[in-house]
Amino acid sequence: MRPAHVAGVRTLSPHFRLVELEGEALENVAWTAGDKIQVAMGSGLSARTYTPMSWDAGNGRTRLLAFAHGDGPGSRWASGLRAGNACQFFGPRRSFDLADLGAPIVLFGDETSFGLAAALRDSLQAGGTLHVFEATDVAESRLVLDSIGLGQARLIARSADDTHLATAESELLRLAANGAQFVLTGKAPSIQRVGRTLKAAGVASSRIRAKAYWAPGKTGLD
Structure with missing residues (x-):
């Protein structure tokens, strides 16, 4: 696991939150669309997988869209996030290869x-x-x-x-x-x-x- 912190959280609707993570561990990282990260849910051993919307390797930032539904660890984590919160993550890692896709x-x-x-x-x-x-x-x-x-x-x-x-x-x-x-x-x-x-x-x-x-x-x- 690598450390990061929550740089910002924006509530888009009752169930969706736009989350920006920041930290040195996010810098100089190779990422392509479709790659995933796994974020630890609090102090426990469970983690949830997210597909970043974007990744700024120069400034060490990534954006996630968290969908809070039900009462599982992922929903509780997303609903309780505040700017400044610390978190731990794995990744990014390949989820599936979309690099050679062509239109349409x-x-x-x-x-x-x-x-x-x-x-x-x-x-x-x-x-x-x-x-x-x-x-x-x-x-x-x-x-x-x-x-x-x-x-x-x-x-x-x-x-x-x-x-x-x-x-x-x-x-x-x-x-x-x-x-x-x-x-x-x-x-x-x-x-x-x-x-x-x-x-x-x-x-x-x-x-x-x-x-x-x-x-x-x-x-x-x-």
């Missing part, structure tokens, strides 16, 4: 994918990325996306039986016909279903990158 790129995900979306927007020279997100609270997610410059994203309201994924699949299949490459992130069952649909439609595996950030009933997905 479609990012599918959910609230846990917003940070990656911001990182890709700022780092890829691919003529832009299209975003399709499933979200529990569309109004709140729209507010947050507008705040971080992703206001053009397509938001689809979650349904309890996942029937909303048919809408997402239709949108992705339409974009697949234009030769899009796909980055699938967020909820594991959603990624699995969407990935199967794309492959069944003839989208080559080489055009699909996937990384689950969480799964129902499980904690600490890396």
